Amino acid sequence: MRRRTIFRNKLLPYLLLIPQLAVTIIFFFYPAAQALYQSMLFEDPFGLRTQFIWFENFQTVLSSPLYLEAARVTLVFSVAVTLGAMAPALLLAVMADQVIRGAAGYRTLIVWPYAIAPAVAAVLMLFIFHPTIGQVGQGLRALGVPWDYRIHGGQALFLVIFVSAWKQVSYNFLFFLAGLQSIPKTIVEAAAIDGASPARRFWTVVFPLLSPTTFFLLVVNIIYAFFDTFGVIHAQTQGGPGRATTTLMYRLYRDGWVNLDLGGSSAQSVLLMTAVIALTVIQFRYIERRVHY
Amino acid sequence: MRMRLFHRSLIAILAAILAFGTVAQAQPVEVEFWHGFTGALGEVLEGYVAEFNESQTDYQVNPSYKGSYADTMVAAIAAFRAGTAPHLVQMFEVGTATMMYAGGAIKPVYELFEETGVPFDPEIYIPAIAGYYSDPDGRLLSMPFNSSTPIMWVNLDALRAAGLDPATTPLETWADVRAAAKSVVDAGAAPCGVSFAWPSWTQYENFSAWHDVPLATLANGMEGLGTELAINSPLHVAHLQMLVDMQAEGSFTYGGRGSAADPLFSSGECSMLVASSGLLARILRESTFEWSARYMPYHAEAEGAPQNSIIGGASLWVMQAPDRTIEEYSAVAEFLNFISTLEMAERWHLDTGYLPIRFGVYEKLEAEGYYVENPGRAVPYQQLTLNPPTENSRGLRLGNMPEIRAMIYEEIELALQGQKTAQQALDTAVERGNVVLRNFQRTYE
Numbered sequence: 001m002r003r004r005t006i007f008r009n010k011l012l013p014y015l016l017l018i019p020q021l022a023v024t025i026i027f028f029f030y031p032a033a034q035a036l037y038q039s040m041l042f043e044d045p046f047g048l049r050t051q052f053i054w055f056e057n058f059q060t061v062l063s064s065p066l067y068l069e070a071a072r073v074t075l076v077f078s079v080a081v082t083l084g085a086m087a088p089a090l091l092l093a094v095m096a097d098q099v100i101r102g103a104a105g106y107r108t109l110i111v112w113p114y115a116i117a118p119a120v121a122a123v124l125m126l127f128i129f130h131p132t133i134g135q136v137g138q139g140l141r142a143l144g145v146p147w148d149y150r151i152h153g154g155q156a157l158f159l160v161i162f163v164s165a166w167k168q169v170s171y172n173f174l175f176f177l178a179g180l181q182s183i184p185k186t187i188v189e190a191a192a193i194d195g196a197s198p199a200r201r202f203w204t205v206v207f208p209l210l211s212p213t214t215f216f217l218l219v220v221n222i223i224y225a226f227f228d229t230f231g232v233i234h235a236q237t238q239g240g241p242g243r244a245t246t247t248l249m250y251r252l253y254r255d256g257w258v259n260l261d262l263g264g265s266s267a268q269s270v271l272l273m274t275a276v277i278a279l280t281v282i283q284f285r286y287i288e289r290r291v292h293y
Numbered sequence: 294m295r296m297r298l299f300h301r302s303l304i305a306i307l308a309a310i311l312a313f314g315t316v317a318q319a320q321p322v323e324v325e326f327w328h329g330f331t332g333a334l335g336e337v338l339e340g341y342v343a344e345f346n347e348s349q350t351d352y353q354v355n356p357s358y359k360g361s362y363a364d365t366m367v368a369a370i371a372a373f374r375a376g377t378a379p380h381l382v383q384m385f386e387v388g389t390a391t392m393m394y395a396g397g398a399i400k401p402v403y404e405l406f407e408e409t410g411v412p413f414d415p416e417i418y419i420p421a422i423a424g425y426y427s428d429p430d431g432r433l434l435s436m437p438f439n440s441s442t443p444i445m446w447v448n449l450d451a452l453r454a455a456g457l458d459p460a461t462t463p464l465e466t467w468a469d470v471r472a473a474a475k476s477v478v479d480a481g482a483a484p485c486g487v488s489f490a491w492p493s494w495t496q497y498e499n500f501s502a503w504h505d506v507p508l509a510t511l512a513n514g515m516e517g518l519g520t521e522l523a524i525n526s527p528l529h530v531a532h533l534q535m536l537v538d539m540q541a542e543g544s545f546t547y548g549g550r551g552s553a554a555d556p557l558f559s560s561g562e563c564s565m566l567v568a569s570s571g572l573l574a575r576i577l578r579e580s581t582f583e584w585s586a587r588y589m590p591y592h593a594e595a596e597g598a599p600q601n602s603i604i605g606g607a608s609l610w611v612m613q614a615p616d617r618t619i620e621e622y623s624a625v626a627e628f629l630n631f632i633s634t635l636e637m638a639e640r641w642h643l644d645t646g647y648l649p650i651r652f653g654v655y656e657k658l659e660a661e662g663y664y665v666e667n668p669g670r671a672v673p674y675q676q677l678t679l680n681p682p683t684e685n686s687r688g689l690r691l692g693n694m695p696e697i698r699a700m701i702y703e704e705i706e707l708a709l710q711g712q713k714t715a716q717q718a719l720d721t722a723v724e725r726g727n728v729v730l731r732n733f734q735r736t737y738e
Contacts, residue, residue: 044736045391046398047374132484132562150549151540153710238550241706257367259696260391261732 032273039266057267066243067251067268074247077161078225084165085221086214089172094202096173097180107177114170118231125163126236149237153244156237160245163236164229172217179213180206211291219283226276248272321353322624325379328356329365329607333574334439337644345631352624354381361551362388362607363695369612373398378612380625383438385607387494387694389426390514392610393434394692394737400611400622402629403432409619411626417633421601421677422650425688426608429515435608436629439647441571442602442677443495445470445589450582451564454482459585467535470565470590474544477564486544489567490554492705493698494605495589496532496567497524502686503589504528505597509730513689518734520691522726524701525719528595533708533715540709547709550702558584569605570673573646586669588676600686601679606647648673692733697726 007013039057043050061067096106113121131137131148140147149155183206191201207214230249233239239246239254246254252272256265330338335358342356359365362385369382384392392399406413415423415433422437449459455477463469474486489495501508507523514520539545546563548554558566559579566572567589576584591598611625631637635653642649642658649655655674658664664671680686691697701722708718 042736044394045370046395048395048397049736151547151706151709240550240703242710242712243703243707254699258363258699259693259729260367260370261696 035266035269035273037266038262039270041263041266043262045260045262053263057263058271061264061267061271067248069243070246070248070251073157073243073245074226074249077157077164077229077245077247078222080161081164081168081225081229082218082221084161085168085224086172086217088165089169089217090176092169092173093176093180096177110173111170113167114174116167118167118228119235121167122163122232122235125159125166129159149241151241153240153242156241156245160229160233160236164225164232167232168221168224172221175213175217176210179210183209215283215287215291218287219280222279222283223276226272321351322620324352324354324381324621324624324628326354326356326381326383326628327359327365327369327379328383329358329360329362329385330383331358333578334571334645337574337641341632341637341641342628345628348631349627352627354624354628366391366695370398373612373614376615378614380612380617380621381628382610382612383607384435384610386425386440386605386688387691387698389435389608390690390692390694390733393428393690398613399434400613401428401432401434402436402611403434405611405622405626405629409623409626411623411630413626413630417651419650419652419678421682421688422604422648424682425604435610436633437608437650438606438632439571439641439645440604440606440608440650441569441647442604442673443489443491443499443567443589444570444672444676445587446558446566446568446572446576447585447587448483448558448561448564448582449585451477451482451561455480455564464565464587465590466593467532467590468593471535471539471544474539474565475542478543483561483564485546485548485557485563487539487565487567488546488548488554488557488563490548490552490569490572491605492547492550493701496536496705497529497701498689499589499602499605500529500532502601502603502688503591503599504595505600505683505685506595507685508689509691512684512687514691514730515687515689518692518730518738520730522691522697522723522730524726525716525723528592530715530719532592533705533719536705537708537711537715547706570646570648571606573670574644584669586672588672588679597683597685599676599679601682602676603686603688604648604677646670646673648677691730692737693729696729700725700729 040052040054041050042053042056092110096103096110099106116124126134128134129137129147129149131141131150137147146152147155149159187209188201188205191205196204226247227249229247230253233245233247233250234253237245239250248268249272252265252268255261255268259265326342328335328338339356342354346353359368362383365382366384366388369379369384372378378398403415415427418433418437422440423433426435426437427433445464447459447464452459452462452473455473457473457476462473464473470487477483478486498508501513501524506526506528507513509520509522509524511517511520536545540547548557548563548566554563554566555568555572555575556579557563558568558572559576561580561582570586573586588599589602609629611622632641633651635651638649638651639654639657641647642654649658655671659671704713704718704722704725707713708715713721
């Protein structure tokens, strides 16, 4: 007879779950429902005159060429930030894994950028890269590079990508390092004994075993690039110059807070939520299959 | 037994004293006042509020800084929707249309004074300012407070370093300014020749008034909700094209949106800056060179120029809330009365670069010789009242103006980046802006 553990108390599990469920309902489901409702209204900023207009807001948003432009910018931005945050983090983790002396010191220093608030990091980098008062900015101009992100859209986009990725490297580094350290040394040694070069060992043995971590970080980084990079963009370029750094998230903020078009902004947030949910579902369905647990 | 009785009576006596004490001292009526001032200006304003609070015990005004003008507006609207609107909020001039049409969210100032019985005379304000904040029947909707106008700040030391004598170098027209800026940059006297802050306010809204051309139809929106933008006229396009050319030759450097270009003057980076007269406080504190204030430049080809400039800055709006009492409104009315006396208007003008908004202040200071001792301080007022206002220079009343400004910023930047011609940029700005105006019209008709 196999012994099975049966939990006798029927009520206790639900009671234990209620706090978490309450938080999820109050801070996620309720605002999402509110956004869905507001996206079908046409109202003045004060909420004193509202008209129910079904899906007209969605129509207006999706047919606007500027929305598609923002979608394009967001795509470029997210891919660049994700790659720019994960690749250096992997490299640093691999190197930190092999270091023996001062390992704790390196790890501490690499983790520090994560503790900096996005707006603070943005202003910090602004001062470093500013064309006239920043060290790097002045240096670039002295070398003859026409560096001025207040006028050149491509440079502004590069700057916000750089700062957003820089901040996220620490987070990815921590997870990659933990992932690397959980790989049994015996497997890697066995590959070495079989005559595999370090690069071969890494790409055929270590990297596939790292795939759960990589998959997790991919999902987290994409969500970060979509939503949490707002602070950096707002502090540095405010979506400009022109519309070069206006991502979907930033456009949503502009329409909601500055332009006080709450219906249009809610419609955009519903679309963004749907897009990210779809993206995550796709990732779980297709990419997770290739993950070795 | 005795100790218990003693303890009980002691407690009873203490409770009685406390209760009596609480009842005897009436709590002052508290009023929340949200403003968008930082630094020197914030200190001056909060100083005035403290004076009001100390001068009497019935009312207490609690000032709080809620972020920039745009942030303060959004915060006030969000608070209203949550039922916790502040009593008094400082709203920038481009939010006027949105606040005016807000119906049940605001209490017009003339109504406030009528209902609370606090005496008030609306005729004390000069027409350029009263007209901006009144309804079509001439009744004051918000309380004017800090009104500025853009002028040109000039770094005299930089001009001299470039070999230009400030006393004889003409800086009246844009052609003059362009030539001087080019000399300054070529001589290496400053990295940037000329620039401007608040691009939409200085280069479109005030530009149109200064040159007596329409910014929008229907008297810049004053006469109806069916207004349309007119900033793609030949003069506007020529001006933007000139700026693009000036950037290419190095005499002009774009300083960014909003107030981003403000620090460029006092830091010495730009030798000339078209910016708010309210920048004075900062320039006095930070600049290390000799400077002067002048009228904004104009284009000599425009017949109507120079006409007069229009105001910027902000005014104070009274907001409604479900449980607001008449005592709270009385507190607000008394505070507004306090800061609008002749003495306070004069002090505000002297402590900051803002305009003297009441009749009598300018004349009094002129008679005292203040403007002779402090040249440049009279320039904003003189520019504002240079000529009697025409239809194009009374001010503007466009709905969702913050959104329209953002569009103008974007299109200017695209033209400066060379991605569009000046004509295309302004045509697009007009097209997009008109969509916003039609949406505003749809909300309120």
